Amino acid sequence: MPGQRQTEVAALAAIGMQTRGLAGEANSELLRNIGISAHIDSGKTTLTERILFYTGRINAINEVKGKDPNKGAKMDSMELEREKGITIQSAATYTQWKDTNINIIDTPGHVDFTVEVERALRVLDGAIMVLCSVGGVQSQSITVDRQMKRYNVPRVAFINKLxxxxxxxxxxxxxxxxxxxxNAAMMQVPIGLEENHDGIVDIVDQVAYTFHGPNGEEVRKGPIPEDLADKVEMRRMELLERLGEVDEEMEEFFLMEEMPEPDALRxxxxxxTIANTFVPVFMGSAFKNRGVQPLLDGVENFLPSPLDMKYSYLDLADEEASKPLACDAKAPLVALAFKLEESRFGQLTYVRVYQGSLKRGMFIRNSTTGKRVKLPRVVRMHSEEMEDVDEVGPGEIAALFGIECSSGDTFCDADIKDFNPSMLxxxxxxxxxxxxxxxxDRSDSSGNFGKALQRFQREDPTFRVKVDNESKETIISGMGELHLEVYLERMRREYKVDTIAGMPQVNYRETITQRAEFNYTHKKQSGGSGQFGRVEGYIEPLSEEEIQEGKEFVFLNQMIGNAIPPEYVSSVEKGFQESMEKGVIVGHPLQGVKVxxxxxxxxxxxSNEMAFKLAARGAFRQAVNEAGPVVLEPVMKVEIQVPEEYQGTVVGGINRRRxxxxxxxxxDDLATIQCEVPLKEMFGYSTEIRSATQAKGEFTMEFKAHEAMPQHEAEELIRKYKEAENDS
Structure with a gap:
């Protein structure tokens, strides 16, 4: 009986959960911290919903965007997420599959919320990369892959929507x-596709799985269908060949043309997989309840536990030396705050414990600020629900109440002296x-406008707020139109503040194109001690190598001797760096400059620090004007999918937008167009593509780089900037 099965699984899961938090290596070995990431609309949240159901964590399946807005997917707890049918905030939960405890973070697919994926992958040991069986590797799939590689996160792939x-x-x-x-290979072969998709064949164990019952909870084993036998054997040899390229033991089997035992193959x-040299590929249809349980077996069998990963910290007490972390409950505590959320009880701080244990009532120290605080409450999250726990051990993900901190702060034991770790x-x-x-409402007597902006900034490091010095307007900045629209809507719903928004403004940059020398003296004498500082040198564009390394500003001191006393050189550098904040052409920040x-x-x-800082500012203004300054505009990578009959219209529209x-x-009569378009030209494109394709077209975009703006476009921008300067 399905109902009885759910009750039994839930009871077993509850028994398993009670053992969680018993810090120790045995517990860490049976732990998996995984994220589920993919291109938008590939089925991440639907897959998470099935995982929670099959592991007994929830008793009923709800769809991402159902008829009842109060019954959306468990991990889309925000009302706005259920209405739009998209994930906006990453959500954490935990569950148990067989003997393995699994912490899961479901992340957004839309590129505007990419920081949610970034900070989730920062603290996870493994990931499931979900791919649509029709769309395949799409633009955001490439972004997610790049993020996984940045943090060396092992992953399994799941081809969904068969x-x-x-x-x-x-x-x-x-x-x-x-x-x-x-380096990827299939772990399974599908039994039928499209409306005939009925199950999968496991290549390692050579057994067929079909899924039955109202929600696919009954998994039946059977022999391999005869018509698939040759394909399974071909894929099995391909799996061995791919493993042989990265594993010496499997290479011997491949060269001897022998097949290893299933246990040796696993x-x-x-x-x-843990070495990040291979990606096992699973498949199924989460929406049709097929292939999820074998994927869970893959998570248990192939993704790493915290004990399998090697992490390090910077020791602030030892000149920031890099030192290894031990997944040991008895070692000194090291925990990273990776996400902040405002709840009805105050700030909720998500942490990953890398070393030691977090216990309710213990004193911890924020190594970033040095602040010592008692830990009043530790909880585990199940989407928006909480479960109080007394202790969490190494490798665990939990949330803390009553702690004031910023995203990225590191916590350690308050009572251990000379131990000051900092996570990267x-x-x-x-x-x-x-x-x-x-x-x-201009009065806004409650101050909710300011409270909302302050909270959103703490939660999301890509959401920025500033007040323009000249117009005194409040300027919010983010990763895209949808990103900012969501925050304005959240302000209205959560803080009862309606806002008036101006037209979106593009965040331009400026740079230089040639070398220019400077020799500037700052001198001021008005009775008493004056100010004097002279700086000489040159500025030039950064090299391609330096730009690829992510540098935006480089300062080199090539003085011979101490013409400028060493204690003032840092003030010179600071003066130049501060000058980068406002360019000379359109007033936007500069980048790509070497001084x-x-x-x-x-x-x-x-001479004093202020004198040399002002000398550097004057020298910078003098040199930039002679260094061929140009305006840079953000260019977006855009992927458009439209039916074939609209391809010409869409391409023509993209050409008009530069x-x-x-x-x-x-x-299959569906055109996928990859292009690059200046962000300035993409405003309002969602309306255009809907009308041009009868609402059958869709697109995604993400930031690529700042590139030089055409001269005629830049001249218009410069004219408007000069007019605004003159008016002020």
């Missing part, structure tokens, strides 16, 4: 290898779109 018209897992596997350059797959911070992309906003200091002079009485078509693929 029930869709046009499903082609073989083509998706080829795209994984070619577009993502991953062990090799696990070794290679995550990569945070720069915002590309800005809006001027103000509350409709080389070769000489200078100081006065025994009148876009560059990179490639165009056709499959």
């Amino acid at each position: 029930d869709r018209m046009g499903a082609n897992p073989d083509k998706v596997l080829d795209a994984i290898r070619e577009k993502l350059r991953l 062990a090799a797959i696990r070794r290679a 911070t995550m990569f945070v992309p720069e915002p590309v779109v800005s809006l001027a906003i103000k509350p409709k 080389v200091l070769v000489d200078g002079s100081a006065h025994s009485v009148d 876009g560059t078509i990179l490639e165009s693929d056709m499959e």
Whole structure:
């Protein structure tokens, strides 16, 4: 009986959960911290819903965007998420499959919320990369893959939606290898596709799985269908060949043309997956309840436990030396705050414990701020629900109440002296779109407008707020139009503040194109001690190598001797760096500049830090005007999918928007167009593509780089900037 089964599984899970938090290596070995990431609309949240159901964590399946807005997917707890049918915030939960405890973070697919994926992968040991069997490797799939590689996160792939018209897992596997350059092989062969999809054949154990019952909870084993025997054998040899490329033991079997025992094959797959040299590929249809349980077996068998991963911290008490972390409950505590949320009880701080244990009532220290605090409450999250626990051990993910901190802060034992660890911070992309906003109710006596902006900034490092010095307007910046729209809607719903928003503004940048020298003296004498500082050198564009390393500003001191006293050199660097904040053409920040200091002079009485900072600012203004300054605009990578009959119309529209078509693929009467378009030209495109394709077209975009703006476009921008300067 399905109901009885759910009750039994839930009871077993509850018994398992009670053992969680008993810190120790045995517990860590049976733990998996995984994220579920993919391109938008690939079925991540639907897959998570099935995982929670099959592990007994929830008793009923709800769809991502059902008829009842109060019954959305468990992990989409925000009302706005259930209405739009998308994931906006990453959500954490935990469950148990057989003997293994699993912490799961379901992340957004839309590129505007990419920081949610970034910070989830920062603290996870493994991941499931979900791919659509029709769409294959899409633009956000490539972004997610890049993020996983940045943090060396091992992953398994899951080709979803095998029930869709046009499903082609073989083509998706080829795209994984070619577009993502991953050494991947299928672990399964599908039994039928599209409306005939009925199950999968396990290549390792050579057994067929079919899924029965109202929700696919009954998994039946059977022999391999005769018509699939040759394909299974071919895929099995291909699996051995791919493993042989990265594993010596499997290479011997492949060269001897022998097939290893299933246990030996599984062990090799696990070794290679954890080493990030191999990606096992699973498949099924989460929506049709097929293939999820074997995927859970893959998570248990192949993804790493915290004990399998090697992490390190920077020791602030030892000149930031890198030191290894031990997944040991008895070692000194090291925990990273990776996500903040506002709840009805105050700030909720999500942490990953890397070493030691977190216990309710213990004193911890924020190594970033040095603040010592008692830990009043520790909880585990199940989407928006909480479960109080007394202790969490190494490798665990939990949430804390009553702790004031910032995202990226490191916590340690308050009572251990000379232990000051700091975890490496995550990569945070720069915002590309800005809006001027103000509350409709000018009085806003409750101050909710300011409270909301303050909270959103703490929660999301890609959401920025500033007040323009000249117009006194409040400017919010983010990763895209949808990103900012969501925050304005959340402000209205959660804080009862209606806002008036201006037109979206593009975050331009400026740079230089040639070398220019400077020799500037700052001198001020007005009675008493004055100010004196002279700096000499040159500025030049950064090299391609430096730009690829992610550098935006480089300062080199090439003075011979101490023409400028050493204590003032840092003030010179600071002066130049502060000058980068406002360019000379359109007032936007500069990037890609190298400053080389070769000489200078100081006065025994009148020289000080401020004098050299002001000298650097003057020198910078002098040199930038002679260094061929240009305006840079953000250019977006855009992927558009439209029916074939609308392809010409869409390409024409992209050309009108100054876009560059990179490639165009056709499959099953569906055209996929890859292009690059300036962000300035993409405003309002969602309306255009809907009307041009009768609402059958869709697109995604993500930031690529800042690139030089055409001169005629830049001149218009410069004219408007000068007019605004004159008016002020």
